[in-house]
Amino acid sequence: MKPALSALALALALIAPVAQATAPATAAQAIAWLPAAADADIERAFAQARSEKKPVLLYWGAKWCPPCNQLKATLFKSQDFIQQTRAFVAVNIDGDLPGAQKLGARFKVRGYPTLILFSPEGQELTRLPGEAEAAQVLQVLQLGLAGGRPVKAVLTDAQAGKKLSANEWRLLGFYSWETDEQQLVAPTERTGLLVQLAAGAQGGGADADTVNRLWLKALAASNSGQGVKADAALRERVRGILSNPVLSRAHADVLTGEAADIVRALQPEAGAERQSLVALYDSALRRLEADASLSRADRSSAMIGRVRLARMDQPADAVSPKLPAELLADVKAHAARADREVTEGYERQAVITSVAYLLGQAGLWKESDDLLKASLAKSHSPYYLMSQLGGNARKQGRKDEALRWYEEAFNKSEGPATRLQWGSGYFAALVDLAPQDAAKIEKTAAQLFKEAGQDKGAFYERSARSLQRVGAKLASWNAEGQHQAVLNRLKTQLNGICAKVDTADQQRATCEGLIKAPAKKA
Structure with a gap:
């Protein structure tokens, strides 16, 4: 048995070329995910991490x-990533597993996907940018390990004006x-922190790349110029x-996903400067x-950014926006x-849903519907x-069809958390x-x-919401x-369900608070 790598040795091992980070894995390769659906699964994963001196x-x-x-x-299909995860204990929490929502509450995760790097002792080192491309995610993994310090401690020093590497x-x-x-940081304070x-x-x-990214992130979070005074x-x-x-290629994920917000933050008022x-x-x-070096999903995001820029000075809820004919032709060609x-299968689920949204944003509703219907099977x-x-259908006023x-x-949805969400x-x-x-x-x-009463995780995290x-x-x-x-009958049903819900973690209180008594009239 080979000795475990130290954190420093592991970091050095990870600083390998990442140019082929998106190269597909062979059939024999796979990430050795440990599925987790309960606290006991997590404890086993961290026990293994401590034993092998590996991060999680x-x-x-x-x-x-x-x-x-x-x-x-x-x-997850990248050869480099699969190889490097041999040095981690890789844990997968599927949001629809029985105890997943409780684990979500434990680790303070809400949005899918979330990637978190922990020390073997369970200390959170950093959260990884799931929206970034594979090579960038690998680099963040390297940084999280090479520094050895949790990002929270690094942030504290940065705010105190201490020197950082x-x-x-x-x-x-x-x-x-x-x-x-x-x-x-609290969401309301994020923009100010990013500016700082x-x-x-x-x-x-x-380095200049980091400075650029922090400014772009601050602009993207500035709420139409309310946070950053450019x-x-x-x-x-x-x-x-x-x-x-x-x-622009280095920061494609921010530039494509936040195009309109960045422009509004830089040029809040319409006019010649904004047009330029x-x-x-x-x-x-x-x-x-x-x-072509970007994923198809990222390239679709770039096209969505173009449409959002073209719609900037039109009503946000415009069903039939006025867009240049050339742009509409580009959207159709991209979708086709x-x-x-x-x-x-995985790529199609990511890309086709984005492309259907793109077509709708461009006012090409029939094309969007046709693409979605053809993709169902x-x-x-x-x-x-x-x-x-x-x-x-709802955006176009077709209420019955929408319903x-x-x-x-809802009827076709699968998994307890997903069914409650849908x-x-x-x-x-x-x-x-x-x-x-x-x-x-x-x-x-x-x-x-009724379905909530059959799911022990129904009063945690996403399901509770x-x-x-x-x-x-x-x-x-x-x-x-x-x-x-009607509410009285539902409240009676709910009372029976809540009585069987564990009081731990405010679960029963969450259940009992779902239906409130109507406000008394003055």
Whole structure:
């Protein structure tokens, strides 16, 4: 038996070339995931980590989730990643396993996917940017191990003005702020923190790539310029990134996913300066959409960015936006190419759902519907596509058709957490689009409560939020007390369920709080 690698030796071993990070794995290769559905599974994983002196990499995801499927189609099939995970204890929490939502509460994870690197002792080192491409994720893994310090300690030093190494700044720059879940910062304070870090990195020894990324992240999180007061130097920095193919390629994930937000933060007002910036940004996105070294999902994100830029000064809910004919032709060609070329199951779930959204954003609703319908039989999670079809119909005012798709999506959904999520979505649509159908509303709520009573994880994390959404919709539906008889019957059903729910972790309190008494009239 070979001796375990020390953290430093492991870090050095990981600093291997990552140019082939997206090379597909052979059939004989696979990540040795340890599935976890309970605290006992986690304890065994960390016991193994301590025994072997290895860190733990935790992946939280779901079968239907498009970004999760993107990881499965790229990073998790990468030869480099599979080889490097031999030095980790790799733990997979599927959100639909029996105790997964409880584990989600334990590790403060909500969004799918979330990737967290832990020390063998269970100390969180960093959260990895699941939206980034494989090579970047591998680099963040390297940084998390090479530094040996948790990102929280690194952030504390950065805020105190202490000197950080270039690698520590990079750890902050590539941290997954989107899945932080208040481990480092509250959402309302994130923009200010990113601005502080970007300014500190700029004169604190960080490399230019890290400084650029922190400024882009700050702009993306600035809520239409409310958080970042862009000056001429920052505008010039971003224009330089957009003009440079190497730099724009390095930050493709931020530039494509946050195009409109970045432009609004830099140029809040419409006018000639914004038009100039949009034209430059569109050119960068054109390059990225044509870049075959990017995944198809990333290239689709670039095309979505182009459409969002073109829609910027139009109503956000415009069903038929006015877009240039050339852009519409590019969207159609992109969609046709993706439908033709993407055949692998995981990749298709990630790409086709994005392309269908792209077509809708461009006002090409028939094309979006046709693509989704043709893809139903090819999807391992067709209910996700059905919910998109429901959303398409709803946006166009076709209420009955929307409800049919939402109902079918709920009926076809699989897994306890997924069923509660899809069921709460269908229920919300029922209340919004058919409030007069009291019988169906009651029947659907009763079914969801019954399924919750059969799932020990129903009052944790995502499942709890799905049920709370149902309770909130019931309250709004009964705002005037006109449906109190229905709520009384549902409350009686719920009381029987709650009485059997464990009191630990506020589970029973969550259950009992789902249906509240109507407010008394003055």
